[in-house]
Amino acid sequence: MNDPVFFPVPAPVSVSQIAAWAEAEVVRGDPATLITGVAPLDAADHGTLVFLDNPRYASQLEETRAAACLVAKKYLSRVPDGVIPLLARDPYRSLAKVMGHLYAAAMRPQGAFDGGEAVVDPRAHVDPTAEIEAGVRIEAGAVVGPGVQVGSGTIIGANAVVAAGSRIGRDCSIGPNVTIQHALIGNRVILHPGVCIGQDGFGFAMGLEGHLKVPQIGRVVIQDDVEIGANTTVDRGANRDTIVGEGTKIDNQVQIGHNVVIGRHCVLVSQVGISGSATLNDYVAIGGQTGVNGHVTIGMGAQIAAVSVVRDDIPAGGRYGGVPAKPVRQWFREMAALQRLAEKGGAGKS
Structure with a gap:
């Protein structure tokens, strides 16, 4: 080899x-x-x-x-x-x-045919009502549905699906096996392989008679210069839009629930989960494997340590961590106190 x-x-x-x-x-x-x-x-x-x-x-x-x-x-x-x-x-x-x-x-990803020309591959299926600007490359196996609009300079990778009515701006990279539906996507957006945008949010009216599905009738709006890592999912809104603000960078395997609003230039590291109707203001940074409860608000510029659980609102500029998340100084003091107790308890044993 x-x-x-x-x-x-x-x-x-x-x-x-x-x-x-x-x-x-x-x-x-x-x-x-x-x-x-x-x-x-x-x-x-x-x-x-x-x-x-x-x-x-x-x-x-x-x-x-x-x-x-x-x-x-x-x-x-x-x-x-x-x-x-x-x-x-x-x-x-x-x-x-x-x-x-x-x-x-x-x-930015160049697609399966690295450096290929800006053409529609004959093995792709593009609905005749789709509006494709000049300079778009659509690779083999991709499906572009009716009424879709795609801006110039965009690459739609092999086997990607862009469902009816979705909008994609200019100079975007849509990776292989990406699925986009019920979504408006801005310019210079990068979606890495396997990203799913605009599927149902998790909405059910639970009861003893069974769990009744609540129709999810919102959209996903992804603003300019957003990058979303492989196999991340962004659910469409239940009754309003799920929004990802401009310049935000999202790692692989992140889950963003319905009605979530993420501000500009936020950073979400791998395996973060954002529950429905949470709001992240601009410049929020969240470490890997952290969970954010639904309906909470994280203030501008706040930082959340990895492997934390956010169950209450976080003030702007706050630095929080732990389960549940608390100010880092308090969190560190509590961990130190627990360690001292553990060491003291162990010292008395023969």
Whole structure:
């Protein structure tokens, strides 16, 4: 078996150009030195760019053989001779900017036919009433229903389904096996493989006579520049819209219930579950495997630690964690007290 490289090595770029992209300062060394790729600290060799953001890896910086390193001021003294320090306010963010230039094809999924032309594959089924702008690529097996609108520059991957009446904006990437129904999707949205948008919310009137299904008649509205990870599900609203605000980034295997409103530039990590009618204001960040009860509100800029349960409203800017979630200082004190009690109880046993 051969060993393919899916993202080819970029053309050599000077350190001065890297510094301009990264908004970084060349502290010492030759700005004309050529960079031929990006590597981790411990695997770098001559010609590669590295970065240091986490102090855990500072010792690897001292041993790296890279050509240049994006680094914060506090680690400048640890950059070895022969490595060009590029002083950056936020090295990781600077690296993202550089890699966006070096590996432009990795910025959004390209579909099963990487780099294919903007055409409708004859093996796709597109209803004649669908409105498809010029420059759209629809891959084999995809189904586009009646009345659908798709904007230019969008890729609809193999075996994706876009159901009747849905709207997709421009320059979107709709991955293989994605299902979209009852949804309005903005521009530059990325839906990774297996995402399901707009299916029924979980609504039943429970009773001894049986659980009576409540029709879900709302929509899903996904605003511009949202990215949603593989196998995540976003239920349509029961009686109003489920909304995902612009710039929000959602990881793999997240569940978003009906009537949920997520603000702008939020971050939801893998396996988060948001119950119906919860509201997340702008810039909320939620760690992995956290559950949010229905009908609660999480204030702007709040942060919730991983593996927590949010059962009550969270104020703006709050930092919460635990089961149930509470202010992190209180949570840490409680955990420390429990540990002391456990140690005390164990000390008396022979």
